[in-house]
Amino acid sequence: MSDKIGFVGLGIMGGPMARNLMDAGYDLVLFNRTRRKAEELAEDNPAEVADTISELARQSDIVITMLPGPPEVEAVVAGEGGLLDSMHQGTLFVDMSTSSPVLARRLAEMGLERGVGMLDAPVSGGDIGAEEGTLSIMAGGEAETFERAKPLFEAMGETIVHVGESGTGQVAKAANQVVVALVLQAVSEALVLGSGAGVDPGKLIDVLSGGLAANKAMDVKREKFLTRDFEPGGKVAFHHKDLGIALETGREYGVALPVTALVDQMFGALEAKGGGTWDHSALITLLEAG
């Protein structure tokens, strides 16, 4: 508990994750691009706010980042005046952003040269999982590095898996996002087929839930599919970004992902129509008239 934890990125996910660490008794130093969010979080908690990421890195024994995606991770970690420049030897760096496996491995190598151990540890479970501390955390990196971070993970998540070497946490997250996207598309096509041919969609979901077609996403998104209230939940724009990472990773490893590519294009179309901030179950709207 004497480790000082630097936390960078206090958005809809990072904010509650940092709070859960503080609630577990960890001593935090915070940085957020919009400084106000860090200050608010430090108000009721024994945490400091850093003026720069360099200042945060110099003070911290463990640094956690929770950023929107690969460009932000690359800039904040490996850019000029970035985190890696100011971390001291022996620092543990944990990137919990959903980022690219290739970038994760590159950052791990850069860390190694500086004596900084790195984990890629993206999460699944959304803002509710972040708030309740019930996230799934998929970590890639050395086993002993994972063991060092594990108590922190346990303060933020419930299902904590050491997937394998550096990059494999991000691979698992990409694979997760592939399945969720394609399942949402599957349910969308089934529902428009049913509605078009005169079947009540609620009854159809009931029937499908009884057999081999049953799936968690249909269960969780049931009301969104039925009411067309696409308040997120998981946003189209983020899921589109995630499929971009999956496709880039497939290309890197010579793996063809034909249906992922198609659903990626559909998310792109939905974003172009102004649906970037809708819940990802809004895929169904692309198949409907009006």
Add this chain to the structure above:
Amino acid sequence: MSDKIGFVGLGIMGGPMARNLMDAGYDLVLFNRTRRKAEELAEDNPAEVADTISELARQSDIVITMLPGPPEVEAVVAGEGGLLDSMHQGTLFVDMSTSSPVLARRLAEMGLERGVGMLDAPVSGGDIGAEEGTLSIMAGGEAETFERAKPLFEAMGETIVHVGESGTGQVAKAANQVVVALVLQAVSEALVLGSGAGVDPGKLIDVLSGGLAANKAMDVKREKFLTRDFEPGGKVAFHHKDLGIALETGREYGVALPVTALVDQMFGALEAKGGGTWDHSALITLLEAG
């Protein structure tokens, strides 16, 4: 229980379904293209074997068909010397084959003209569900016709849903097959992405099962995906036929099913490669080298 039940089509599904009806005390008359199967089933049971479908239809108060697909249903039911020609007024006709909604509605109309009530009542749950009497049964047709058939359904299945008017049972089955196909493709793409990038597939399935990506098909097919033993289960050729019905139905009702169309093509490719009798989870082999 005094109704005489004619059962046509005693294959891998129909055979055990007929046996469950006999075990429940129903009096059956059997017909199968390969007569031997009917005779074997009649050996230990108080059932008769009909020489022709006309003979079966004349003797039966309720006729059930369980045939490979729309062409067989059309020939056996509406063809020259088919079932409808010999059914007497008041007969109940239940087609439990996976067939087309359009054909189901046409046959229901033909039945109506002859005073024959019809239900389309396809099933889900495979040969194991048929044997154990735990099928899901999705029925379309008049409510009172459904009520008359319900005791028979209860001898064959566990989840029994009256979906709506004629054809809607087949629509629900088509929608079910759309979801199952796309979910199998989703899991296939996730697993090849993972394997290509060095993640253990068993560990990946574990991670995915913990969150929004969880689904029944991944659960049921886990060992097939991991061992590549594609002993069916649900056969590629049948699922390919089912997606053909879904696409034809979509076309009939002006519904576009872009990803279903793509996975339909993949099943076609798999059949062309000689994989028609493999389990449908063999979709994954199309994405792999070798």
